[in-house]
Amino acid sequence: MARLNLLEETRYEKLPVSVYSDAKTASVAVANRIAKLIKAKQARGEKTVLGLATGATPVAVYGELVRRHKEEGLSFKNVITFNLDEYYPMKPTAAQSYVTFMYENLFSHIDIDKNNVHIPDGTLDADEVVAFCVEYERKIEELGGLDLQILGIGRTGHIGFNEPGSAPNSGTRMVTLDDLTRRDAARDFGGKADVPTKAITMGIGTIFKAREIILMAWSKKKAQIIKKAVEGEISGEVPATYLQLSDNVEFVLDVEAASDLTRFDTPWLVKDCVWDNQLKKKAVIWLANEINKPVLKLTEEDYNTHGMAQLAVEQGPVYNINIDIFNQIQHTITGWPGGKPDADDSQRPERALPAKKRSIIFSPHPDDDVISMGGTFIRLVDQGHDVHVAYQTSGNTAVWDDDVLRYMEFAIDFTKSIGEDSTHLQKSYEEMRAFFPTKQPNEIDTQEIRNVKGFIRKTEAISGARYAGLQDDHIHFMALPFYETGKTKKNSVGEEDVLLTINLLQKIKPQQIFAAGDFADPNGTHLVCFKIILAALERLKGKEEWVEDCWLWMYRGAWHEFETHEIEMAVPLSPQEVLRKRNAIFKHQSQKDTPVFPGDDAREFWVRAEDRTRDTAQRYDRLGLAEYEAMEAFVRYKF
Structure with a gap:
């Protein structure tokens, strides 16, 4: 059998x-x-x-x-x-x-x-x-x-x-x-x-x-x-x-x-299932998309002819199933990503209290924060939460060599314009110009070049975070050592990576952490950075009281998005908020037009971000929910 x-x-x-x-x-x-x-x-x-x-x-x-x-x-x-x-x-x-x-x-x-x-x-x-x-x-x-x-x-x-x-x-x-x-x-x-x-x-x-x-x-x-x-x-x-x-x-x-x-993906098509809530939610959303109907219009015949008769028999009538799933999806939508003050939070994705939360956004690269959750970032600041952003790596391998020369030329001209000696800058510039034509594919840049590339990305990140509303003392650059190899191949995670993260968490004591859960990142940095955060939290758990009240939200968007049935918090964005997010992304000029490592998607990062958040909103709309301009999606990690 x-x-x-x-x-x-x-x-x-x-x-x-x-x-x-x-x-x-x-x-x-x-x-x-x-x-x-x-x-x-x-x-x-x-x-x-x-x-x-x-x-x-x-x-x-x-x-x-x-x-x-x-x-x-x-x-x-x-x-x-x-x-x-x-x-x-x-x-x-x-x-x-x-x-x-x-x-x-x-x-x-x-x-x-x-x-x-x-x-x-x-x-x-x-x-x-x-x-x-x-x-x-x-x-x-x-x-x-x-x-x-x-x-x-x-x-x-x-x-x-x-x-x-x-x-x-x-x-x-x-x-x-x-x-x-x-x-x-x-x-x-x-x-x-x-x-x-x-x-x-x-x-x-x-x-x-x-x-x-x-x-x-x-x-x-x-x-x-x-x-x-x-x-x-x-x-x-x-x-x-x-x-x-x-x-x-x-x-x-x-x-x-x-x-x-x-x-594994649609097991109800090939076998009887144990219908826990997550599988039921996935199946009903799949059925609605498969036959292009809103959730509340699904019928018993739809269930029976698409492999879901068992669910209809065990937990029907199907309209009750539809209402239950519709309500669950609806309850993921919130305009208050930090929790809505003085509101019943029993059906909301985030807690109402404390009304003003300490939140930290961990960004693996210097632009993941605004690309993947820029609208939510701005919303948290606008709603008065104590928001910090932490850039985990310098991102210094993802800058074009031409940009280095451009910034060096600016620095030389500026230094001369204020009457300062530019001899050292000029010497470094000439060395860089001599190095680049002979540089082999993936050859490690000199330390000075890596520094300049890191500075470029750092200043762009500061500009983006300031645009989102942060003061400079809430912007943190971690420069985790595992990344600083000068090569695309990074070192293994070390003790210092974890300790730097622990120190920052102890300083802020957040009630909310946002971290990149976009593990389709072809460079692998997102997953490494996420594991460092988990390692830090595991060490702090049971030792510091604030950890017990800290929620960890995962965001995506730079590479692909969460499936609808996975989403636990969906933050809708107005047309104006989409434009504000776009402007924050534009601060990362070195990543515009054609980034060094675009992955398998030829679109610019801001276009990807807008298309994906618009698609998330449209997916909700097709299921019978309210129609929004865009949505940023999050899943809570239970650690």
Whole structure:
């Protein structure tokens, strides 16, 4: 019976999927399979031929294999490897090279024969590439093919660098990279302009011949493309869908990457559910959107014909369900994000007391505060709350080099205009002008350049916070050390990061904390900064009385928004407030027009913010709620 139930749950899935609680657990499971394969073939005196992938996805797998080599004696002497791909052109010594990646994460730490390592050559002359690719294929075939191929998946659905339009029988070849792929790689290269436009990749046909194929994916960012690859129709537009034709493939996912699959996203379509309030709310909102009806107009027939008959039977009549969910959504709306004084707060998202709260807005980068919750920020100040803002990082990697020269030129001219000696400034300026033309992709800036970039973002943040109504002594710059590497790759969180946060919290003793919960941030800074706040609060909890009365609200907006059923506080903005928020964002001039790291969204940050808050308001409107110009959404974190 259990097997039948599982088959029913997974009936939309066209290939085997294994889901693990987190990426680490899943990575250990994959590493275990690789280790078993190597040992089994060693026992038979045979070589193991592995197809390997790069990128963030397999890093923990390689880490576990290295651990097993060092601590458990796993040997790689009988292993031969073929990597999926390499950028072209690309020097093997470059920081972005997959040669560098593989040696840093695996090969330098194990006993593999370096003659058994094969990675596409990014240094070839263009007229040598075809012959190299033919020879790459020949070597794989001569060894009897790949025993096991591990894969990641790009957000275009590419496997290797087989972008949309790739043929299912394609072999190793030169390809042109999709624009989204290049935008996703921009962080590694210090900007999209420096990302190569081409790559050499193993073909889908080559991958398909492997005796085992494991595709891995972690995080919510991959959920949408995973759903297409697992449940969608086979199409060249999503190359990973070709894996549905294989009898030897398995997708290994963490819960976040699997979250859009039908059995997790809309489980009522495939099984009976335990209808807790959150699932009921999600289902009713889904139904209203699915058939384009306001919540209060949903009928029993709508429930029955869309997989929700069980809910109607167990908790009906359906009109009572509709009213309950409508009221819950309505109660999330408030024009008083700090709580409404002298009001019944039993149906409001925030407490009425204290009437004037100490609030702190933590902003991972110097502009997340106004981009993601600028309207609420201004509203809190206007309503008389004691508002502080804390900029957790300097953001000094996200400033164009040209801006540095522009500000330096201003400083030199200003210094001269007041009769001061500008010799030192002029010398620094000349050194910067000499450095920039020779700067390699993602090369670390000099300390002076990093300082100037940090100053640029600091002054912009001050201007934005002042526009929102704050005095200077309520504007805090934390410059958390984990960020200050000068590189896009940051250090691990250290004790000082947590202590700096604890010290600020002890100084302010807030009743409200607003923190970025936008973990789709492609740079990863939002999640790191959020974890630092949690670590600080955990240490303070039980030791300081104010912590017990402190609520933590998560905001989003820079990268994507909360789903409607998740929202616990929705702050409506008038047209005038939308304009005030826009003006606050405009204070961040270095991020206007084209920011250094725009992610996969070509729109400017202020446009994204307005479009997303307008969309949130329209989602409420379609459900039958009042029509507002825009809404900023929040979810309370219960720590």
